[in-house]
Amino acid sequence: MTDSEERPVERPVARGELTARELLRWTWRQVTSMRTALVLLLLLALAAIPGSVIPQAGVDALAVTRWKEEHTQLTPIYETLDLFSVYDSVWFSAIYLLLVLSLVGCIVPRLFVYAKALRAQPPKAPRNLSRLPDHTFYVTDAAPEQVLARAREVLGKRYRLRTVVDGEETDAVSAERGYLREAGNLLFHLSVLVVLAGFAIGGLFGYQGGVILVQGSTFSNSLTQYDDFDPGGLFTPEQLNDFDFTVDDFKVQWLKSGAGAGTARGFQAALSYKEGHGEEKSYDLKVNHPLSIGKTDVFLIGHGYAPVITIRDGEGNIAYTGPTVFLPQDASFVSYGVIKASSAQPTQVGLEGLFYPTFRLYEGDPVSVFPEDLDPLVSMLVYSGDLGLDSGKAQSVYVLDKDTATQVKKKDGKPFRIDLRPGDKVKLPDGLGTVTFDGVEPWIRVQISQSPGKRIALAGVIMALIGLCGSLYLRPRRVWVRARRAAPAEPAAGSDEGSGDTMTTVVEVAGLDRSGNGDLAAVLADVVAALKNEKESRT
Amino acid sequence: MSNAAWETLSNQAVAAAGLAYFIALLVHLAEWAALRQVAPREAALVGAAADGGESEVAAAPESDGRRTPGERVAFLGRLGFLVTCIAAGAHLVALVGRGMAADPNRVPWGNMYEFTTTGTFVVAVMYLALYRKFRLDWLAPLVVGFVLTTLMIAVIWLHEPVQPLREALNSYWLVIHVVAAIIATGAFTLGGMASLVYLLKARAGDSAKATQGWMARVPDLVSLDKIAYRVHAFAFPVWTFAVLITGPIWAHEAWSRYWNWDPKEVWAFITWVVYAGYLHARATAGWKGRNAAILALIGLATLWFNFIGINYFSTTSQHSYAIEGPVKAGVSRLPAG
Ligand code: HEM
Numbered sequence: 001m002t003d004s005e006e007r008p009v010e011r012p013v014a015r016g017e018l019t020a021r022e023l024l025r026w027t028w029r030q031v032t033s034m035r036t037a038l039v040l041l042l043l044l045a046l047a048a049i050p051g052s053v054i055p056q057a058g059v060d061a062l063a064v065t066r067w068k069e070e071h072t073q074l075t076p077i078y079e080t081l082d083l084f085s086v087y088d089s090v091w092f093s094a095i096y097l098l099l100v101l102s103l104v105g106c107i108v109p110r111l112f113v114y115a116k117a118l119r120a121q122p123p124k125a126p127r128n129l130s131r132l133p134d135h136t137f138y139v140t141d142a143a144p145e146q147v148l149a150r151a152r153e154v155l156g157k158r159y160r161l162r163t164v165v166d167g168e169e170t171d172a173v174s175a176e177r178g179y180l181r182e183a184g185n186l187l188f189h190l191s192v193l194v195v196l197a198g199f200a201i202g203g204l205f206g207y208q209g210g211v212i213l214v215q216g217s218t219f220s221n222s223l224t225q226y227d228d229f230d231p232g233g234l235f236t237p238e239q240l241n242d243f244d245f246t247v248d249d250f251k252v253q254w255l256k257s258g259a260g261a262g263t264a265r266g267f268q269a270a271l272s273y274k275e276g277h278g279e280e281k282s283y284d285l286k287v288n289h290p291l292s293i294g295k296t297d298v299f300l301i302g303h304g305y306a307p308v309i310t311i312r313d314g315e316g317n318i319a320y321t322g323p324t325v326f327l328p329q330d331a332s333f334v335s336y337g338v339i340k341a342s343s344a345q346p347t348q349v350g351l352e353g354l355f356y357p358t359f360r361l362y363e364g365d366p367v368s369v370f371p372e373d374l375d376p377l378v379s380m381l382v383y384s385g386d387l388g389l390d391s392g393k394a395q396s397v398y399v400l401d402k403d404t405a406t407q408v409k410k411k412d413g414k415p416f417r418i419d420l421r422p423g424d425k426v427k428l429p430d431g432l433g434t435v436t437f438d439g440v441e442p443w444i445r446v447q448i449s450q451s452p453g454k455r456i457a458l459a460g461v462i463m464a465l466i467g468l469c470g471s472l473y474l475r476p477r478r479v480w481v482r483a484r485r486a487a488p489a490e491p492a493a494g495s496d497e498g499s500g501d502t503m504t505t506v507v508e509v510a511g512l513d514r515s516g517n518g519d520l521a522a523v524l525a526d527v528v529a530a531l532k533n534e535k536e537s538r539t
Numbered sequence: 540m541s542n543a544a545w546e547t548l549s550n551q552a553v554a555a556a557g558l559a560y561f562i563a564l565l566v567h568l569a570e571w572a573a574l575r576q577v578a579p580r581e582a583a584l585v586g587a588a589a590d591g592g593e594s595e596v597a598a599a600p601e602s603d604g605r606r607t608p609g610e611r612v613a614f615l616g617r618l619g620f621l622v623t624c625i626a627a628g629a630h631l632v633a634l635v636g637r638g639m640a641a642d643p644n645r646v647p648w649g650n651m652y653e654f655t656t657t658g659t660f661v662v663a664v665m666y667l668a669l670y671r672k673f674r675l676d677w678l679a680p681l682v683v684g685f686v687l688t689t690l691m692i693a694v695i696w697l698h699e700p701v702q703p704l705r706e707a708l709n710s711y712w713l714v715i716h717v718v719a720a721i722i723a724t725g726a727f728t729l730g731g732m733a734s735l736v737y738l739l740k741a742r743a744g745d746s747a748k749a750t751q752g753w754m755a756r757v758p759d760l761v762s763l764d765k766i767a768y769r770v771h772a773f774a775f776p777v778w779t780f781a782v783l784i785t786g787p788i789w790a791h792e793a794w795s796r797y798w799n800w801d802p803k804e805v806w807a808f809i810t811w812v813v814y815a816g817y818l819h820a821r822a823t824a825g826w827k828g829r830n831a832a833i834l835a836l837i838g839l840a841t842l843w844f845n846f847i848g849i850n851y852f853s854t855t856s857q858h859s860y861a862i863e864g865p866v867k868a869g870v871s872r873l874p875a876g
Binding site: 034035037038041042044045048049051052053056058059086087199208258260263287288289290297299301447449451454457458461462464465468469472473516517519 | 702710712765768769772775776779780783784787788789791792793794795796797798799800801802805806808809812813815816818819820821822823824825826834841849
């Protein structure tokens with residue numbers, strides 16, 4: 001109802017009397033745009049739902065893979081519908097692009113209307129103020145001119161007043177306020193576009209990559225160093241900032257007692273980093289405290305354990321050595337990992353199993369009773385033969401290809417399992433060699449990303465909020481005060497003071513709430529009180 | 540006081556608050572029952588006067604000194620209000636105790652139990668604060684009943700001993716983000732109640748029910764719509780601030796992405812869009828009133844679903860208070876290859 005278009009002033013009930021063209025325009029605005037916008041908004045809400053129940057490739061690629069394995073029938077259907085990447089899908093984009101279109105179609109004309117309205121005078125008082133839904137009157141013996149002057153004074157403070165044009169009747173004061181509401185509304189809707197622009201820039205030019213780094217290792221920022229890399233459509237490798245950093249140390253403060261025992265209180269990774277050929281600096285990377293280098297941010301987002309394991313092959317040569325990243329399976333940090341000694345002779349050796357940070361047997365089952373590596377143990381099964389590494393097919397470092405490998409068994413036919421504590425060494429059967437567990441190193445997972453446009457988006461939402469507050473809290477309204485000498489014969493004055501000989505003045509006060517949400521009765525009562533106040537002080 | 544003593548105090552204060560809300564509910568139900576004996580017109584007057592104290596009806600005691608039905612209603616209304624104030628006081632003590640029990644002291648918003656107790660507190664306090672301004676006496680049974688029920692749910696199903704904050708929550712953005720989200724949640728809940736009453740009243744129409752007892756005290760549809768709108772209009776910018784400004788800032792610091800379409804984020808966005816729809820609906824011919832009120836309730840449903848329900852539907856949320864154990868962020872996102 002705030003449509004600045006509406007010109008109800010001369011005739012508050014003018015809607016039926018609009019010209020056909022105006023009617024058409026009004027219909028177009030009200031029905032097409034507002035209702036379309038509303039329907040599109042609700043559609044957008046609806047369309048966002050599937051992405052919260054179905055795993056999303058952009059959020060959790062692993063979960064998507066798992067889901068696909070479990071639902072082989074549904075997968076092709078879901079894939080056709082883009083249900084694994086809802087928020088990049090054609091249909092989702094279509095809805096919000098339509099919304100943007102509708103938004104532009106809505107704002108642009110309103111901008112012009114508003115520009116005009118800003119310069120317009122408050123309209124003349126309607127002929128019959130008592131026809132407005134909110135109106136009141138009182139009778140006074142002050143002269144009309146006096147009342148009107150007072151009205152100008154009272155209203156002039158917070159309202160824009162109509163300046164009297166030559167030849168106009170001057171028995172009334174017209175006042176209007178709350179022009180900024182529409183400005184707020186326009187600012188809000190424009191800001192939505194700004195936010196979308198910021199978001200789009202981030203999506204197109206930004207990237208995020210992740211890498212797991214064992215304590216002591218160094219990362220230098222180039223594409224090949226990332227474990228996973230998710231660039232925007234217009235990303236170019238030249239964007240990568242030139243830096244490297246080393247994880248000198250990683251510490252977790254575990255809570256040892258109390259209700260939160262077993263949860264981490266703090267994580268710190270001490271880094272030393274270098275920008276280009278600059279000097280080396282150090283930084284304590286923590287959760288909630290990313291390191292910013294150029295346009296790139298480095299975040300600490302996960303951690304785990306990398307057992308250091310050495311495999312000597314049947315010929316006594318070291319076929320594999322070093323810390324191997326094991327992935328935590330749950331909050332107890334029991335972690336899963338595989339080791340592939342591809343150069344082992346006479347045949348390749350693969351290990352697959354679990355790492356327990358604080359190993360205990362609980363009713364015969366192996367468990368970890370604490371997530372810190374207080375009493376670590378690795379427990380692994382052994383495979384030998386062809387690990388599928390030579391086929392040229394890309395292989396995950398976290399998966400052991402057992403298709404052509406054979407499990408190493410004990411004499412009695414049960415699987416051969418090695419359980420090692422740090423420093424332990426075990427001899428594999430069949431002359432395969434030996435395995436030693438040398439110790440444990442922590443690893444951290446860092447996320448490295450550029451998010452251009454984030455400041456634009458932020459500025460957009462802040463502007464939107466400001467506009468929103470203006471749009472919601474400003475209450476635009478018009479107030480008219482009319483003062484007329486009451487003809488003694490006129491009973492309309494209906495006042496008990498009107499004695500017939502003394503001249504009385506009837507003061508009518510009426511208002512029009514343009515937001516539809518204000519409490520005009522109270523406003524009018526205030527205006528009347530202020531007007532009367534003056535009268536009393538003068539008499 | 541030791542931490543354990545604070546925790547005990549907090550638990551006792553929750554119990555006390557629950558008891559007081561329960562008494563307040565009984566008082567309001569008695570008030571409601573008493574309303575039936577009051578003539579319809581009188582009932583409306585009592586309603587109007589309950590905030591001011593003086594009323595033409597209540598001011599005329601019967602000669603034998605017994606209260607008139609109108610007086611009794613007004614008295615019970617005032618009593619219920621007072622008991623609710625006491626309950627809210629105990630509720631506040633419970634929240635403060637929760638924060639003091641943690642080592643180091645912290646804001647009491649670390650898990651679902653704490654969110655829920657704080658959220659209900661906001662509902663109660665907002666109701667008390669707006670009681671006079673909007674003459675909310677008619678909303679009393681609904682508010683007190685809701686707060687009591689939700690508090691019970693929190694104590695029975697969501698209660699957890701005091702723990703230090705998880706690392707990802709340990710940020711001053713938590714304070715800002717969460718406090719805004721909780722205030723908005725409380726306000727949306729209160730506004731949703733007004734919209735619900737709007738729908739009930741619209742449904743009752745001019746039937747006999749609408750002119751008797753409780754319904755007669757409920758403001759007319761236009762005023763109800765305005766009250767609902769005002770509360771929503773307060774909540775919406777606060778929600779915007781919480782989920783579209785501070786949420787992304789915090790997410791950027793903690794998880795490296797300011798918006799990741801994580802299920803919690805998706806639902807916060809859905810809630811936001813639905814409420815934007817509500818605000819639009821109020822300005823759209825044909826959608827005003829009933830449809831707008833329905834949208835407000837849909838918005839509220841999405842809000843509470845996000846708060847509690849989504850945790851059971853999706854496991855990928857990074858909002859770590861929803862999952863057990865240490866921060867899993869990132870670990871679940873490990874590359875498959
Ligand atoms: C991106 C989608 C949009 C969002 C998130 C949005 C959000 C909002 C919000 C929150 C309000 C409330 C502020 C108020 O009541 O003054 C509002 C009001 C308004 N919106 Fe939108 N809007 C969107 C698109 C549109 C479109 C496409 C149109 C054009 C038809 C439009 C026209 C209006 C109008 C005329 C108002 C003022 C209603 C009134 O005066 O109460 N909006 N919008």
